[in-house]
Amino acid sequence: MGKRFYCDFCDRSFADTGVNRKNHFKGVQHQRMRKQHYDSFRDAATILNEESMKIPCKRFLQDPASCDYGDSCKFSHLTPERRHQLEQQVLKDKLDKDKSKQTEMTEPSLEEWLEKRRQKRLKIEPNNDSPIMNYELPPFLVNVPNLPPSLLPPTIEELKNKPTCEWG
């Protein structure tokens, strides 16, 4: 068996001769597969743009089989369905792009995030340096003897050693 040429676009192989290759590359089938392959790498907007610059192929639109030029036709072979498909794809691409842009904008940098977290913690956690309130008996209680303990103001010592309790 001689050497075989494998065409990636068409996913088929044939005896590797110059004539075979030339014929294969010229073939409508190969050109279509090749175009499809490259189209899949171009975005829908580009294709749509290119196709709408072309004049629609009258022959193709009447009967797709009647235009012998296939995808190498200089007129547009874009069917309404394909156009619709492309337009949907353009919208989707745009949404995806906007979405990734948004997350880029709202995503804080690590430094910003740490700073925000630090400030939040400052707010929540009691500051140990804050002055301890000095509780005093209201004037009308000062001269009342034998006040019950619940009415006595806490001493500084008591405040300092107060058990931390979490309200939950």
Ligand SMILES: [Zn+2]
């Ligand atoms: Zn091929």
Ligand SMILES: [Zn+2]
């Ligand atoms: Zn045509």
